[in-house]
Every structure is written in C-alpha cells, then in structure tokens.
Amino acid sequence: MHRIPAQGRPWEALKQELEAAKAGDYAWRRGRLAVYVYYLDEALSRVQQEAYAAYWTENNLGQRAFPSLKRLEEEVVGMGLSLMAAPEGAGGTFTSGGSESIFLSLLAARERAREERGIAGGNVVMPNSAHLTFDRACWYLGLEPRRVPVGAAFRADPAAMEAAMDGRTIALVGSAPCYPFGVFDPIADLGRIARARGLWLHVDACVGGFLSPFAAKLGHEIPEWDFRVPGVTAISADIHKHGMAPKGASLLLVREEGLRRFHRFESRAWQRGPYAAYTTQGTRPGGAVAAAWAVMHYLGEAGYLDCARRIMEAKAALVAGIEAIPGLEVLRPSELSLFVYRATDPALDIARVAAALDRRGWLPGRQQEPDGMHLHLNPVHRGVEADYLADLRAAVEEARRGAVERMAAGRTY
Numbered sequence: 001m002h003r004i005p006a007q008g009r010p011w012e013a014l015k016q017e018l019e020a021a022k023a024g025d026y027a028w029r030r031g032r033l034a035v036y037v038y039y040l041d042e043a044l045s046r047v048q049q050e051a052y053a054a055y056w057t058e059n060n061l062g063q064r065a066f067p068s069l070k071r072l073e074e075e076v077v078g079m080g081l082s083l084m085a086a087p088e089g090a091g092g093t094f095t096s097g098g099s100e101s102i103f104l105s106l107l108a109a110r111e112r113a114r115e116e117r118g119i120a121g122g123n124v125v126m127p128n129s130a131h132l133t134f135d136r137a138c139w140y141l142g143l144e145p146r147r148v149p150v151g152a153a154f155r156a157d158p159a160a161m162e163a164a165m166d167g168r169t170i171a172l173v174g175s176a177p178c179y180p181f182g183v184f185d186p187i188a189d190l191g192r193i194a195r196a197r198g199l200w201l202h203v204d205a206c207v208g209g210f211l212s213p214f215a216a217k218l219g220h221e222i223p224e225w226d227f228r229v230p231g232v233t234a235i236s237a238d239i240h241k242h243g244m245a246p247k248g249a250s251l252l253l254v255r256e257e258g259l260r261r262f263h264r265f266e267s268r269a270w271q272r273g274p275y276a277a278y279t280t281q282g283t284r285p286g287g288a289v290a291a292a293w294a295v296m297h298y299l300g301e302a303g304y305l306d307c308a309r310r311i312m313e314a315k316a317a318l319v320a321g322i323e324a325i326p327g328l329e330v331l332r333p334s335e336l337s338l339f340v341y342r343a344t345d346p347a348l349d350i351a352r353v354a355a356a357l358d359r360r361g362w363l364p365g366r367q368q369e370p371d372g373m374h375l376h377l378n379p380v381h382r383g384v385e386a387d388y389l390a391d392l393r394a395a396v397e398e399a400r401r402g403a404v405e406r407m408a409a410g411r412t413y
C-alpha cells in the first residue's frame with residue numbers, strides 16, 4: 001500500500017520523476033492520439049498554463065471574495081452565448097466539463113417538469129448515438145433513458161423518437177455532432193417536436209460548440225443546431241475540447257436566464273448559514289475560468305478559424321489517404337472533426353490493423369458499431385497525416401500478411 005512519505009523530497013527530484021513517469025505515454029504533441037487531447041502549439045500551452053497559474057489558488061465558489069472571477073466567468077459565458085446565437089435574456093453556467101453540463105441540464109429538465117407538470121422522475125428520449133453521459137446522468141438523477149435507433153445517415157430519427165415519447169417524457173436530446181459518427185442530428189425537427197409538446201430540448205454540442213461556427217465560416221456545410229433553431233432549450237459546449245482551454249471548462253447555456261434556477265441548490269439547513277450553488281461542484285478551480293478566458297482572448301476568432309482550418313484540412317487529407325488504401329472505407333457522412341473507417345474486405349481484420357498501429361505508437365480508437373476505427377482530430381493533426389497514412393499502410397500490410405501466414409499454418413484466428 002502507498003503511504004505518504006515520512007519526509008518530503010525536493011521539487012526538482014519530483015519534477016524529474018513526473019517527467020520520467022510520462023515516458024511510456026502516447027506522444028500527443030506528435031498527434032499520436034485522436035482522442036482526449038486538443039493541442040495547437042507550445043505558445044498556446046504557455047497561455048493555458050500561465051493563465052491557470054495566475055488563479056491557481058482562487059476558489060470560484062467564493063465569488064464574493066473573488067469578484068474578478070465572477071467577471072471573468074460572466075465574460076466567458078457571454079462569449080459562448082453570442083457564439084451560439086443565444087437570444088437576449090439567455091443565461092449560462094461555467095462547469096467542469098461536458099458531463100457536468102449534461103447532468104445540470106437534465107436536472108433542470110427534471111425539476112421544471114416536477115414544478116410545471118407534477119412529474120416525479122420521468123424519461124429522456126434520445127438517439128442511441130447520444131453520448132453515454134446521458135445514461136450516466138439519468139442513472140444519477142433517477143430518470144429513465146430511452147435510446148432510439150438512429151435513422152438514415154446515422155442521424156436521430158425524429159419520428160421514431162416521437163413514437164418513444166409518452167406523458168412522462170421530460171426531455172429530448174440531439175447532438176451537434178454525435179461522438180460515434182460525427183454527424184449532426186436534425187435539430188430543427190427535434191425543435192418542432194419539443195415546441196409542440198412543451199419539452200426541454202438539450203443539444204449536445206460538447207464537441208461541435210467551439211468548432212462548427214468556425215468551420216461554417218470557412219464554408220463547410222453545417223446544419224443549423226444552435227439557439228437560432230426554435231425549440232432548443234439548452235446547449236452543452238466544451239471549452240476544454242475545441243475551445244482549446246485546459247481541462248475543467250465547459251458551458252451549459254440556456255435560452256432564458258430564469259431556467260437556471262432549476263439546477264440551483266439552496267439551503268439554510270445547517271449552522272453555518274446559507275449555501276447556494278448552480279453546479280455539482282462546491283469548490284471550483286479559479287484557474288479553469290481564468291485559463292478559458294485567456295485562451296478565448298488569445299486565439300480570438302482568427303485563432304479559432306485557424307484551428308478549424310487545420311482540422312478540416314487534416315481530415316480531408318486523412319480521408320483521401322485512407323480511401324486510397326484497398327480494403328478500407330470511410331463512413332459517410334461525417335461533418336466535422338470526427339470520422340470512422342472500417343474494412344470492406346472480409347480478409348482484412350481491423351482489430352489487427354489497430355494492434356499494428358498501436359505498436360507504431362498510435363493509440364487506436366476502436367469503434368464498436370460498425371467494427372472500425374474512430375478518429376477525433378484536433379489542430380495538431382495538420383502535419384502528421386503523412387506519418388499516419390504511412391503507418392496505416394504498413395499496418396494493413398502486416399494484418400494481411402498475418403492472415404496469410406495464419407491460413408498457411410491452418411489456424412483460423
């Protein structure tokens with residue numbers, strides 16, 4: 001069992017130990033991960049670190065003590081609202097990540113349904129491509145998740161979703177885009193259903209929130225998904241994904257500021273006095289807000305456009321290169337930074353391709369359905385396409401060679 005050492009050790013030695021501990025991790029600065037990490041360059045990393053460090057002690061729970069954090073948070077929320085075309089009077093909350101944004105949204109939907117419709121609990125109808133965090137939130141909140149198979153082009157099927165609704169439905173969900181396939185759900189259709197039934201419509205733009213507005217400006221075709229769509233009640237958008245901020249930064253945005261009260265806790269039921277919070281966290285790191293604020297101002301619209309351009313160029317190069325390899329195909333459509341490819345040749349085992357890529361230092365993202373490979377690109381991938389494709393060609397060769405050798409040896413696996 002690990003114990004706190006009796007005596008401390010000098011920071012220099014510990015620092016070296018931490019650096020050494022990373023030696024076996026995947027080389028994300030060289031683009032070897034297409035998941036978990038969003039990296040532009042060392043200059044942006046410095047901004048992230050120094051801005052975080054400027055507020056590394058401050059606690060964002062105590063905005064009375066740190067009015068500067070309150071102001072920074074309001075500015076970050078405001079920038080998110082305007083990016084997502086929120087109407088006058090909209091509101092938002094800075095959270096620790098996409099999961100917390102989603103939890104708070106479903107909590108608010110539940111509490112609104114309790115207050116306005118007298119429903120305790122209830123169900124949430126979503127396409128089965130919605131992030132599993134929705135199931136996790138339902139589990140925490142005593143709600144029933146109703147997952148409905150996606151329709152054509154891997155998009156939510158509004159008619160099938162409507163068929164799954166009943167008098168206990170409190171919310172519906174669409175993604176912009178969904179994580180498994182990178183496609184946008186038909187948010188306008190979901191908005192019509194939500195309005196007709198008076199339901200909370202959550203749009204999960206954890207991936208797309210800080211990327212699709214810029215990709216659209218670059219001329220990429222992006223379906224409407226934000227507050228311009230009537231019926232959209234709430235949006236989750238992660239600043240720590242394509243917003244390029246360090247981890248611990250997301251937004252839950254709501255069409256009307258007044259809706260935030262449905263995820264606000266307040267009580268005086270203890271000796272210390274009143275306690276109120278809009279988030280699941282109590283203590284909140286001031287550094288996360290300061291770093292998000294700094295990154296948004298540092299990049300500006302021009303910087304975000306550059307990130308979007310790099311991602312979309314990397315994607316075009318990778319998709320073309322992958323499709324030039326016999327036996328592989330890229331799933332279509334895929335509208336943003338995410339895509340999936342799979343083997344069309346039954347003799348080519350994609351699991352073996354994945355293992356061969358892994359041996360070459362690329363963390364493979366394995367898609368379960370259909371059996372394939374999943375990539376979520378970030379700006380660092382512009383420039384590593386040729387390396388990836390060379391290793392992928394070699395991995396495919398290796399998998400094919402292995403299959404021939406196994407057959408010759410009379411083995412079937």
Ligand SMILES: Cc1ncc(COP(=O)(O)O)c(C=O)c1O
Pocket residue numbers: 096097098099100131133175177178179204205206207238250
């Ligand atoms: C579409 C989508 N929604 C929600 C989440 C959950 O976000 P987080 O991991 O920041 O909690 C993710 C994470 O990848 C996501 O891709």
